Amino acid sequence: MKRYSAFAIAREAFRHHSGWERAWRSPAPKSKYDVIIIGAGGHGLATAYYLGKNFGITNVAVIEKGWLGGGNTGRNTTIIRSNYLQDPSAAIYEKSRSLYETLSQDLNYNVMFSPRGVLMLAQTQHEIRGYKRTAHANALQGVPTEWIGPGRVKEICPIIELNGPRYPVLGGLFQERGGTARHDAVAWGYARACSDMGMDIIQQCEVTNIRTSGGKVVGVDTTKGAIECDKLGGIVAGNSSVLADMAGFRLPMESVALQALVSEPIKPAMDIVVMANTVHGYLSQSDKGEMVIGGGTDGYNNYTQRGSFHHIEETVRALIETFPMLSRLKMLRQWGGIVDVTGDRSPMLTKTPIEGMFMNCGWGTGGFKAIPGSGWAMAELMAKGESPLTDEFSMWRFKEGKFIDESVAAGVAH
Amino acid sequence: MLILNCPCCGVSGEETEYHAGGEAHLKRHSIGSTDDQFEEYLFMRENPRGVHLERWRHNNGCGKWFHAARCTQTLEVFGTYSAQTYEPPKEIKDAISAKRPGWTWRTFS
Numbered sequence: 463m464k465r466y467s468a469f470a471i472a473r474e475a476f477r478h479h480s481g482w483e484r485a486w487r488s489p490a491p492k493s494k495y496d497v498i499i500i501g502a503g504g505h506g507l508a509t510a511y512y513l514g515k516n517f518g519i520t521n522v523a524v525i526e527k528g529w530l531g532g533g534n535t536g537r538n539t540t541i542i543r544s545n546y547l548q549d550p551s552a553a554i555y556e557k558s559r560s561l562y563e564t565l566s567q568d569l570n571y572n573v574m575f576s577p578r579g580v581l582m583l584a585q586t587q588h589e590i591r592g593y594k595r596t597a598h599a600n601a602l603q604g605v606p607t608e609w610i611g612p613g614r615v616k617e618i619c620p621i622i623e624l625n626g627p628r629y630p631v632l633g634g635l636f637q638e639r640g641g642t643a644r645h646d647a648v649a650w651g652y653a654r655a656c657s658d659m660g661m662d663i664i665q666q667c668e669v670t671n672i673r674t675s676g677g678k679v680v681g682v683d684t685t686k687g688a689i690e691c692d693k694l695g696g697i698v699a700g701n702s703s704v705l706a707d708m709a710g711f712r713l714p715m716e717s718v719a720l721q722a723l724v725s726e727p728i729k730p731a732m733d734i735v736v737m738a739n740t741v742h743g744y745l746s747q748s749d750k751g752e753m754v755i756g757g758g759t760d761g762y763n764n765y766t767q768r769g770s771f772h773h774i775e776e777t778v779r780a781l782i783e784t785f786p787m788l789s790r791l792k793m794l795r796q797w798g799g800i801v802d803v804t805g806d807r808s809p810m811l812t813k814t815p816i817e818g819m820f821m822n823c824g825w826g827t828g829g830f831k832a833i834p835g836s837g838w839a840m841a842e843l844m845a846k847g848e849s850p851l852t853d854e855f856s857m858w859r860f861k862e863g864k865f866i867d868e869s870v871a872a873g874v875a876h
Numbered sequence: 877m878l879i880l881n882c883p884c885c886g887v888s889g890e891e892t893e894y895h896a897g898g899e900a901h902l903k904r905h906s907i908g909s910t911d912d913q914f915e916e917y918l919f920m921r922e923n924p925r926g927v928h929l930e931r932w933r934h935n936n937g938c939g940k941w942f943h944a945a946r947c948t949q950t951l952e953v954f955g956t957y958s959a960q961t962y963e964p965p966k967e968i969k970d971a972i973s974a975k976r977p978g979w980t981w982r983t984f985s
Contacts, residue, residue, distance in 0.1 A: 703923035714919030716898070717948070761896035762878075765925045765948045770877055772892050805919040861915040 463658040465570050485650060486530075486657035491664050494690040495523045497844065498682060499697060500669050500705065502526035504535040504645070505822055505829065506697040507652035507663075508837020509844070514659040516838070517845040522661040523691075524653075525684060527668035531649030534699050537767075537799035538830040539722050539744055539756035541735050543580040543640035545607045547596050548866050550854035551808060552603040557851060558835025562643060565834060571651030573643045574749065579734040580640030581610075581619065583784070585629035586740055593635035607637045621731050626783040629740055642735060642746055648833055672709040678817040679709075693844055694819045700765065700800030702823035711815045713823070714805040714860045718759045719769035720827050721777075723796040727751030731787070741780030745788075753791060755781065759801065759827060769798040801826050805860050807869035811840050811852035820844050821857065878946075883956050885938035897931030899923075900943045901963060901982070925949050927972055927979045929964060932956070945972055 464470065464483055474481050497513060499506045502524045513519040526532075542562055544555035561568075562575050584590045593609060600607040611633050612624050624631045653663055664686065671683035672694070681690035696705045700717040727750050735746040742758035757777030760769050774796055782789045804810060804824035809832070811822050822840045825832055839851035854866055878891040899921050905913040922928070928948045933941050943961070945954040945968050954971045957964055963984050964972075972979055979985060 701925065703921070704925050707924075712920045713923070714915070714921065716921050716923050717925075762891075762930065762946075763899075763923060763928050763948045764951070766951055770891060772877070860919040861911050 463654070466572075485654040486663050488665065489662045491523060491525070491662065491667065491684070491686055491689050494681075495662075496521040496691065497693045497695065498522070498689060498691040499524045499695040500682070501533075501696070501698040502530045502649070502653065502663055502665065503533050503697065503699065504531065504649050504652065504833035505699075505825070505836050505840070506695070507649055507656055508833050509695055509697060509822065509840040510656045510661055510837075511652045511659075512838045512841035513845060514656065514661065516841055519845060520659045520661060522656070523664055523689065524656065524661065525664045525667045525669065525682075525689075527666070527685075529665050530653055530663065531646055534799040534801065534829060535649045535833075536646055537722065537797055538645055539746065539754050540642040540645045540830060541580060541640070541737070541744065541746065541756075542575070542643060542831040543637050543735075544605050544831070545580070545582070545596060545600055545635055545637045545640070546868055547599050548808075548868055549603060550866050551868055552600065552605055554835045554839055554851045554855075555832055556603070556605050556835075557838060558832045559640065561834035561838065565643075565648070565651070569651035569655050571647060571654055573647045573651055575641065575643040576749075577639050577641040579618065579636060579638045580737065581615065581734055582635045582737045582739060583615070583631055584633045584635070585631060585738065587632070589740060590632055593633070596635055605637075606639060607635055610634055610636045618734055619732060619736060621785055621787050622736070623784055623786050628783055629738075631784065640735065645830055648830075652837075669705070669708070672705070672816070672819070674709065674816055677815075679819040692818060695822065695840065695844055696819065697822045697840070699823060699825065699829065700802050702802050702821060706814070706821070709814065709816050709819060713810070713821070713857065715802050715824055716763055717765060717800050717802055718762065719764040719766065719798045720757070720759045720801045721769040721773055721796060721798045722754065722756045723774060723778075723793050724748070724752040724754050725788070725791040725793050728753070728791065738781065738784055741784070743777050743781040743784070745781060745785065752794065753788065759803070765800055767798050767800055801829075803827070806865035806867055808866035809836070809855055810857045811836065811843060811849075811855040812857040813843075813847075814857065878951060878953065880932060880944060880953060881956050882934045882937060882940070883942050883958055884934060884940035887934070887937055889934070889937060893934065893936045895933045895935040897933055897941065900929045900931045900959075922982065927954070927976050927981065929981055931959065947976070
């Protein structure tokens with residue numbers, strides 16, 4: 463692999479850019495791999511990458527029914543933060559956020575990580591108490607966050623209207639080292655690094671069946687033929703229940719649509735990420751100048767990758783109370799992704815009833831921020847059979863009542 | 877936008893008039909049940925890509941609960957029916973079978 467650098471750009475400028483090579487190979491599948499990862503989204507590619515980097519396992523295939531990074535990896539609002547209440551969550555999300563800080567150098571691929579600060583608004587008395595509690599918990603976990611008052615909120619986000627008619631801004635939980643990254647680049651960077659280690663990334667290859675023998679996974683049937691493997695990782699977000707059904711078990715999970723939209727590009731107006739969880743609206747400004755807006759989920763099971771329009775209307779209506787200037791903006795695009803929501807709104811990084819098969823799913827409405835940490839932990843789980851970061855995230859915690867209750871603890875948003 | 881017909885009051889309305897209540901026909905386990913049964917009742921879901929039997933409440937209408945048969949891949953509604961039943965009536969099963977031959981749901985089809 464030729465490395466990207468300032469020198470490479472200069473070199474190519476002198477030869478009509480004829481020397482750039484494809485970022486990753488697209489080989490035909492081999493008949494057998496040590497590890498097969500189903501799903502070439504951020505989490506799947508990151509898992510493959512850390513299997514190779516941390517454990518030297520490179521006989522790996524990442525298979526994808528659509529195109530690389532075309533699911534939720536390319537559909538989220540790119541927010542990165544780690545201000546969670548519960549210790550297991552804080553551990554894996556903070557690991558992830560810290561990996562993002564050096565990811566561009568690590569992958570030799572610019573993921574445009576921008577630690578611009580993430581502000582979660584408190585707009586009810588309940589949220590004030592909740593976020594102060596989170597700030598104290600974060601202090602114990604070693605995750606730097608702080609509670610700030612309305613004056614400081616206005617200072618760091620001048621376009622905000624503090625005294626909205628319905629939900630005035632009463633303060634906020636601020637994580638200065640949170641931010642955003644370019645979501646496509648995260649998938650592309652991992653894919654390029656995986657391909658460079660000799661892994662096969664096989665797109666447009668749908669898994670149709672999981673082969674087992676004596677309760678142990680032995681391979682998968684795909685639209686490009688059968689492929690054998692010793693270990694299998696199912697990392698398919700909204701389609702996790704469908705994959706589990708192929709293997710003959712069920713998951714404590716439902717798939718629903720989550721939507722986002724962007725405005726026309728405008729000049730720089732807001733240099734942080736703002737999340738308003740009471741009214742279900744998340745806002746940041748992309749490098750292109752678009753205001754990126756995330757909304758709430760639909761209430762019913764859905765696999766269509768589009769959501770109900772009235773949720774867009776509700777999100778925008780709520781946000782223009784807090785950001786009146788948005789009312790003059792045209793919205794350019796709207797899209798939806800299928801998120802996998804578990805019973806306690808926390809993910810599952812887990813062994814399964816099938817020996818040798820692992821699942822990494824249930825990231826629900828907040829998976830993008832977790833990609834590097836999730837891949838890191840999942841690789842350890844798959845290589846060694848256990849990982850301190852995944853201990854609490856087993857699929858059997860629901861039977862045992864050992865929930866990781868971030869839904870109630872951290873507000874609604876992930 | 878989904879349009880559902882409430883079998884309780886007979887009104888057809890858009891989804892904003894209703895509230896989705898999750899999977900239907902769950903067996904409600906109670907005192908004396910095992911951990912497995914509680915897990916099944918409280919958390920385990922079919923979550924199919926295809927035919928889904930689900931509960932809805934006519935929130936901004938008669939306020940009653942009812943059931944619907946719907947496809948999660950196309951959002952096609954096969955029909956709605958009373959919630960006072962353990963499985964869909966024959967006409968609902970036939971309506972599903974006409975569009976999705978070979979469909980199944982837990983213990984019946």
